Amino acid sequence: MPASQAPVLLYLWDKRTFYLSPFAEPLQLSQAAAMLLIALDGELRIHCRNDTLTCRSALLPAGLSLSVDTGDSRVAICYLDVFGEDHALLRSRMRGQRGQVHFALDEEAEWVSDFDRLHLASASPDEVWLELERLINPQGRAPEACDPRIARAVELIKADVACNQPIEFLAEQVGLSVPRLTQLFRQKIGIPIRRYRQWHRLFVTSVGVARGMSLTDAAMAAGFTDSAHFSHTFRSIIGMSPSAALAQPRGIRLFAG
Structure with missing residues (x-):
């Protein structure tokens, strides 16, 4: 299936949320959860305070306000777990840092390829979950205990x-x-x-x-x-209207676990 015909993916789990789509306008984000962003077809331009960062992948902490211009690229967005386990695992695997934004994932090309494959196949929720687990926590480390x-x-x-x-x-x-x-x-x-x-x-x-x-x-x-x-x-919080996220002309694959 060509990328232009693939539906939007939106999978909702209690621990994570995964959304994959192109966006018609820049996202105005007020982070309520840590987020991993990966552009599949181009680069992201992230504007935070008076700084602009261009990159293919970015890790954003909770509590940060910024805008993201995705151009014409499809973007995979993964809202990470609320207790910060995913963010801690991913932070050490980012090659750059600008303020509170970490960017440039190790093995970035593999993540882009895997998310592109999941999108074009309209992957099942189980496939997406297992892939996120493999990519985020490849060593299968036990999470640190939360307070x-x-x-x-x-x-x-x-x-x-x-x-x-x-x-x-x-x-x-x-x-x-x-x-x-x-x-x-x-x-x-x-x-x-x-x-x-x-x-x-x-x-x-x-x-x-x-x-x-x-x-x-x-x-x-x-x-x-x-x-x-x-x-x-x-x-x-999300940076777009619900209709922009959910009313997609190519359809949406929506799953809640």
């Missing part, structure tokens, strides 16, 4: 995504003061609790759409007040 208090706070947020549990409740449940939980959460996750809650609600909404719900129903079930609230949050 159990922060892991518990994340678990509580996920358990009742539609409810805005007060930070005082979360702090009491994990045995921390509010200031200490706020500080430790941002230190370990890279973003404030509120931003993480918004990010997870986007994920839950997208999963609902993948499982057949309407966008409005999925957004409401995830805790957004209405579809406009969802669209605003989606654009502010």
